Amino acid sequence: MLPVLGFTLLGVTIVLIVLLFKFKVQLTLHTAGQIAYTPLMFILAVLALNYLLVGLEADRIYFLQQTVYGISLGSVYALIALGYTMVYGIVRLINFAHGEIYMLGAYAGFFAVTSMGLHFVLALIFAMAAAALAGVLVERIAYKPLRNAPRLAVLITAIGMSLLLQNVGQKVFGSIPRSFPRQFDGLYQIGGINLDQSRIIIFLITFLLMLALQYFVNYTKPGRAMRAVSQDRDAAQLMGINVERTISSTFAIGSMLAGAAGILVAIVFPQIRPTMGLMPGLKAFVAAVIGGIGIIPGAVIGGLLLGVSENLVTAYLSSSWRDAIAFGMLIVILLVKPSGILGRNVREKV
Amino acid sequence: MLKITDLHVHYGGIHALKGVSLSVEEGQIVSLIGANGAGKSTCLNTISSLVPASSGQIIFMENDITKSAPHSIVKSRLIQVPEGRKVFPQMSVAENLEMGAYVRTDKREVKADRERVLNMFPRLRERERQLAGTLSGGEQQMLAIARGIMAKPRILLLDEPSMGLAPILVQEIFSIIREINAQGTTILLVEQNAHMALSIANYGYVLETGRVVLEGPATELAANDEIRSAYLGA
Ligand SMILES: Nc1ncnc2c1ncn2[C@@H]1O[C@H](COP(=O)(O)OP(=O)(O)OP(=O)(O)O)[C@@H](O)[C@H]1O
Ligand SMILES: [Mg+2]
Numbered sequence A: 001m002l003p004v005l006g007f008t009l010l011g012v013t014i015v016l017i018v019l020l021f022k023f024k025v026q027l028t029l030h031t032a033g034q035i036a037y038t039p040l041m042f043i044l045a046v047l048a049l050n051y052l053l054v055g056l057e058a059d060r061i062y063f064l065q066q067t068v069y070g071i072s073l074g075s076v077y078a079l080i081a082l083g084y085t086m087v088y089g090i091v092r093l094i095n096f097a098h099g100e101i102y103m104l105g106a107y108a109g110f111f112a113v114t115s116m117g118l119h120f121v122l123a124l125i126f127a128m129a130a131a132a133l134a135g136v137l138v139e140r141i142a143y144k145p146l147r148n149a150p151r152l153a154v155l156i157t158a159i160g161m162s163l164l165l166q167n168v169g170q171k172v173f174g175s176i177p178r179s180f181p182r183q184f185d186g187l188y189q190i191g192g193i194n195l196d197q198s199r200i201i202i203f204l205i206t207f208l209l210m211l212a213l214q215y216f217v218n219y220t221k222p223g224r225a226m227r228a229v230s231q232d233r234d235a236a237q238l239m240g241i242n243v244e245r246t247i248s249s250t251f252a253i254g255s256m257l258a259g260a261a262g263i264l265v266a267i268v269f270p271q272i273r274p275t276m277g278l279m280p281g282l283k284a285f286v287a288a289v290i291g292g293i294g295i296i297p298g299a300v301i302g303g304l305l306l307g308v309s310e311n312l313v314t315a316y317l318s319s320s321w322r323d324a325i326a327f328g329m330l331i332v333i334l335l336v337k338p339s340g341i342l343g344r345n346v347r348e349k350v
Numbered sequence B: 001m002l003k004i005t006d007l008h009v010h011y012g013g014i015h016a017l018k019g020v021s022l023s024v025e026e027g028q029i030v031s032l033i034g035a036n037g038a039g040k041s042t043c044l045n046t047i048s049s050l051v052p053a054s055s056g057q058i059i060f061m062e063n064d065i066t067k068s069a070p071h072s073i074v075k076s077r078l079i080q081v082p083e084g085r086k087v088f089p090q091m092s093v094a095e096n097l098e099m100g101a102y103v104r105t106d107k108r109e110v111k112a113d114r115e116r117v118l119n120m121f122p123r124l125r126e127r128e129r130q131l132a133g134t135l136s137g138g139e140q141q142m143l144a145i146a147r148g149i150m151a152k153p154r155i156l157l158l159d160e161p162s163m164g165l166a167p168i169l170v171q172e173i174f175s176i177i178r179e180i181n182a183q184g185t186t187i188l189l190v191e192q193n194a195h196m197a198l199s200i201a202n203y204g205y206v207l208e209t210g211r212v213v214l215e216g217p218a219t220e221l222a223a224n225d226e227i228r229s230a231y232l233g234a
Helices: A002-022 A037-052 A057-091 A098-113 A120-146 A151-173 A197-219 A221-231 A233-238 A243-268 A278-291 A296-316 A319-336 B040-047 B070-075 B093-100 B107-120 B122-126 B137-150 B167-182 B194-200 B218-223 B225-230
Strands: A187-190 A193-196 B002-011 B014-024 B029-034 B055-060 B078-081 B155-159 B186-191 B203-208 B211-217
Touching: A037 A057, A037 A197, A037 A296, A057 A098, A057 A193, A057 A197, A057 A221, A057 A243, A057 A278, A057 A296, A098 A120, A098 A151, A098 A243, A098 A278, A120 A151, A120 A243, A187 A197, A193 A197, A197 A221, A197 A243, A197 A296, A221 A233, A221 A243, A221 B093, A233 A243, A233 B070, A278 A296, A278 A319, A296 A319, B002 B040, B014 B029, B014 B040, B014 B203, B014 B211, B029 B040, B029 B167, B029 B194, B040 B055, B040 B078, B040 B155, B040 B186, B070 B078, B078 B137, B093 B137, B107 B122, B107 B137, B122 B137, B137 B155, B137 B167, B167 B186, B167 B194, B186 B194, B194 B218, B203 B218, B211 B218, B218 B225
Parallel strands: B029 B186, B029 B203, B078 B155, B155 B186
Antiparallel strands: A187 A193, B002 B014, B002 B055, B203 B211
16 A cells, blocks of 8 residues: 555655756756755655555554754755856855854844734744845955956955854854744644644745746846856846846845845754854855756756755654764765766856 | 947957947937957957957946946946847846846836737747757747847947848848837947948947947948958958
8 A cells, every 4th residue: 555655646746846946047057946845856755755664553654754854944045046056146255154144033033022022923924034134244245346346355254244244143142042932832743743723834935936937037037137147247247237236136135135044044053143143154055056057947857856855864864863964965066976966067158 | 329439449468449429319329240250259358348348438327437347337327239249048038138128127118019029029028938959049049039129228249140141131220220229229230241230330340350440321331342242242
């Protein structure tokens, strides 16, 4: 019974993947494509795999449970990775201060909930707005003056900015972790798997944000401008696109997603501290590279893949492998397909 | 309509334009010819502000645009179709055309213009959903020109539209340029194909290592012995 269900689900997943690739127009470089469907496909694929594991009932549930955790963690990585990848697509810069924007988002959310007593949804919006502002400021102050500087100089500036924000964070917020007030206590059980309300909310909000991003990048004027600039900056200028403004809006949107990730993480792991951006920032960067940097759907795939792998490794090997897996995957992908899962090794000829 | 005086441009240590002056009257086709590296593209890119001028002045429709930002120049409907097509490879043909109309707000007219350019280039209509990067070189050139027209230009700067095209396509492109001009768009045409360029132009300039060495009505230039030997292969 179970294997039949497993094979059916696997079949559905494969059909979905084929469909996705059939409409390659939307999946290729620099287009947002079907970003939002990726998480759904992931769930289907995992379910399918799970039912194929015809071992002990308990093992199956354990596997599924770990995957659920992995997907919610992965969607947070995906949200952060989107910012890396979008900024890279536009200015060919790895914005290492991006993890700190995520941290600022968490703090903004924290103060919105505690000091201002805002409802969670409003706090989420506030965190996103604050993060967007911070991202745009970082771009203005640190990167804009270096627009035509060598890339190494910009890279070092980005690392410097990251350290600066961490330290300013320590000074302003204090280095003692703060505890984000519990928001959602609900706990559901489906087929023996624990689904806590906060993880469901993380997943839903991520999904909604990705849908919104997909719409924005594909169908709105600023979204089109963004894609145009990433494909050919000079040509974009010749269309009348204000490149500086497009760069700002890219930073704003990427940071907004990181800000959302910050507050979303805090509802599951309530300890927030000024250095919290370091590891997730690096891992999201890894996720972006695994998926193919500069490619929006790639960030989502990379993030989910990383999140799930981390949790499974922790569950089946040991938690000390948790961080190693991310960088292990990075090394493997750099050796096997440096342009990432969705990347192309050759640029198209003109 | 467009008047350039004593324009100098440097790329680091390279002095690419050394005091170029030229003007284009409304309704005309003006050709700018010259060998590789003469500075033709530099001249167009400086007009579009992609490259900053070191000194000199560019006046368009009575406004000094020498220091304007590229996007505000496009808003005044001075449009360039750049060398090497530069279509957006990961956008469909349809989307590329929409990018051409990026600064326009008159939606209904944009739609009408879209029909107009697709009639002008039926081949693009057949490929509306195709990614521009997968078009052939000639098709990309058509798309680049079509995209330029979508901006509803007052003046269209064309940088080597015939480059790398088969002779029959060159003919087609040139007759389209003439058609665009007949519909009221002024044209500044950069070409290596001096013969063709002069045959459709009212006036011509010859650029040599950053300087205008010769200018005059196109028919006179085409008859000029120096030009004939240097550029027309006669
Ligand atoms: N970005 C740049 N950096 C440095 N030098 C440049 C740059 N662009 C052009 N040049 C130099 O300026 C000079 C003029 O170049 P330009 O591209 O304007 O020539 P062109 O007349 O358009 O030639 P072609 O017919 O080959 O297109 C050349 O010597 C070229 O090497
Ligand atoms: Mg040139």
